[in-house]
Amino acid sequence: MQVLIIGAAGMVGRKLAERLTRDRVLAGQTVDAMTLVDVVAPEAPNAFAGKVSLQTLDLSEPGSADTLIASRPDVIFHLAAIVSGEAELDFEKGYRINLDGTRHLFEAIRLAHLADGYRPRLVFTSSIAVVGAPLPYPIPDEFHTTPLTSYGTQKAICELLLSDYSRKGYFDGIGIRLPTVCIRPGKPNKAASGFFSNILREPLVGQEAVLPVSDDVRHWHASPRSAVGFLIHGATIDLEKVGPRRNLSMPGLSATVGEQIEALRRVAGEKAVKLIRREPDEMIMRICAGWAPGFEATRARALGFTAENSFDEIIRVHIEDELGGNL
Amino acid sequence: MQVLIIGAAGMVGRKLAERLTRDRVLAGQTVDAMTLVDVVAPEAPNAFAGKVSLQTLDLSEPGSADTLIASRPDVIFHLAAIVSGEAELDFEKGYRINLDGTRHLFEAIRLAHLADGYRPRLVFTSSIAVVGAPLPYPIPDEFHTTPLTSYGTQKAICELLLSDYSRKGYFDGIGIRLPTVCIRPGKPNKAASGFFSNILREPLVGQEAVLPVSDDVRHWHASPRSAVGFLIHGATIDLEKVGPRRNLSMPGLSATVGEQIEALRRVAGEKAVKLIRREPDEMIMRICAGWAPGFEATRARALGFTAENSFDEIIRVHIEDELGGNL
Structure with a gap:
């Protein structure tokens, strides 16, 4: 083939x-x-x-x-x-x-x-x-x-x-x-959606990350x-x-930024969470307000498409695939 | 302008x-x-x-x-x-x-x-x-x-x-x-949807028309x-x-073929209805099954778009606009 x-x-x-x-x-x-x-x-x-x-x-x-x-x-x-x-x-x-x-x-x-x-x-x-x-x-x-x-x-x-x-x-x-797609590997980029990955990926390797929106922003991840x-x-x-x-x-995980941070706390501890710096950005908040909070994805699930069920799992996938399994 | x-x-x-x-x-x-x-x-x-x-x-x-x-x-x-x-x-x-x-x-x-x-x-x-x-x-x-x-x-x-x-x-x-669009003026044509107009337009001027589907077919008209x-x-x-x-x-009128025929009976009498010849056509019936039965059109109505409220009205519009008001 x-x-x-x-x-x-x-x-x-x-x-x-x-x-x-x-x-x-x-x-x-x-x-x-x-x-x-x-x-x-x-x-x-x-x-x-x-x-x-x-x-x-x-x-x-x-x-x-x-x-x-x-x-x-x-x-x-x-x-x-x-x-x-x-x-x-x-x-x-x-x-x-x-x-x-x-x-x-x-x-x-x-x-x-x-x-x-x-x-x-x-x-x-x-x-x-x-x-x-x-x-x-x-x-x-x-x-x-x-x-x-x-x-x-x-x-x-x-x-x-x-x-x-x-x-x-x-x-x-x-x-x-x-x-x-979260956690996106690589360096922080300027995409408006970049922070969803940044606030997890960077603290996992001891780096600071900027969070430009409030904790209640809900979005759709895999x-x-x-x-x-x-x-x-x-x-x-x-x-x-x-x-x-x-x-x-496609199926995915609907989660708020707050839920992402709680998962980070469970997987990598308080010291990782402390690396997230809150720096509200009006423009990014406005853009975010128009984004999809989550889908039913009933048909895709019935057809056998699967995604993660928790942000803990999404973080663990990142640790396995990008960090050689080590935190 | x-x-x-x-x-x-x-x-x-x-x-x-x-x-x-x-x-x-x-x-x-x-x-x-x-x-x-x-x-x-x-x-x-x-x-x-x-x-x-x-x-x-x-x-x-x-x-x-x-x-x-x-x-x-x-x-x-x-x-x-x-x-x-x-x-x-x-x-x-x-x-x-x-x-x-x-x-x-x-x-x-x-x-x-x-x-x-x-x-x-x-x-x-x-x-x-x-x-x-x-x-x-x-x-x-x-x-x-x-x-x-x-x-x-x-x-x-x-x-x-x-x-x-x-x-x-x-x-x-x-x-x-x-x-x-119903009643479409002009001659019967070969469009699969043509019968919706044909069964009204032709009998209104004393001509026979063919109905290829059953009376319960519901469709969306203006x-x-x-x-x-x-x-x-x-x-x-x-x-x-x-x-x-x-x-x-757009708004419109959702009606069955049977309701169209009843309206014709009210407006033009039994002799008009008798000019409809039932000749079921499997292919047209199959095509029809995929057509829209009707829309809510909530937004368009709220924005002031209006259509007919009955097939009697649709027939009267045709008589006024195409037959000089005379039956």
Whole structure:
């Protein structure tokens, strides 16, 4: 089996390639070849036993998608996107990369389907940004997509395209609405949502972290390990069971910042909690107010998608996967 | 005030131009000029006191949209689309006309906005086809868009674009989800939904009509006069009150075929009803099963959009507007 990962240089893409390297099997078949693609050079995973091809290209450039489809990959993970903040600042780039890039990919597959019946599994990473405030809690699976960012709009449009191309039989697609990935490894970044990870990741290694919002802010989380698990499960399950509504809000953990901090206290003690410095930021608080507090995710759970059940667990996953199991 | 109607040769477009000709005023301002555009030559309305410009062009052709925006119309009604059946049969044409055409228009307006601050009111006709079975009855305003046709997908995508371009301030848009327009004037056509109109329109003039489904089929209707009323109201209301969720399910009348027939009996008597010939058609029955039975339309009603309250009224509107008031 041949696997294509578009957006392979990103955090989830790298972890997905590592997982496939470890598993070596996807949907009951041996992964013989992986093609890793991104706009910046992706790294080859350590010790993959099959063939790895690395490509640097921009999906929004004419012809790029056709190049990727030429070898007829069996499973395509499409993770490539510019992030929310950038899509908001650069309207044209957001639509070009996040919408047109995806549409080029879908069209290349459709034309290959018409040519020779090619019909891959396509796993697309969507986002909880497809919904927009005011939001109920929990948000039901049937809630409408009324995004309040260009990024969320682009993801919602790609979801609609994915359903339609799947319904027509051009590919067998599934859209995975990822919760906010927490604890995000790496350094603190300037993303407005960065603090959800910062306030746990930094204190776990003895570093200070800034908390810009109040303790009662509620949000929707899953670990990087769960995020990769969703994608693998999406590539594996029988899509007949999913039916025509191909875009699924993933399970996750709804928690307040206060609950995150209590979990940190239980796992790493008071000295870790003391490293959190409260520095209220009006702008971040305003942005946060529009974010999803949590989803029912009834359909996804029934289809076997699973996530963490407590923030203690999310922290332990981070310690295992990023800190070698040691605190 | 300058008004542009794209899709002016269609049934609703023609009636809209006639209404503006009669009213001569829109949103409190005199309509000085109307530009009527379609892929087939539109007709000039009778006796419009202002300037009329007729144009035949295809919005999906590069440059077409820029031509239309050059004169900076104050209000744009975008009604142009290929219909559901054609979009389903010709995938490429459907996306080219219904999605790319609309996007060209939106982009032309955005570029004009960036050039000189132009920011028109834009009224877009969406459709109840943005929802797909299984459907609750009534369908709430917050119900998700999971279309089961390419046409519905294209309309749902344009709704998302309309909200995002409006949010960014490029234009002031509103999306009007039209119910099935009934009684549609003209001759019986081959649209699967044609019978809803045929079984009333034809018997009213002494002609036989075929009913291919059972009496308990429930659907969502509004008269052509109401459809035009929605567009006029959409061009007029304060969009601050609408907020960021710019696409509204219009009010309408939820009725079964049996209730339609009873209304016909009350208005035109038993001899009209006897002209309905029952000829069950499995395919049409199957297609119908996926259609919307009715919407709550709570938001649209609160915003002052109104439709008929009975099928007797819908039939009387047809008699007034199409049969000169005489039965």
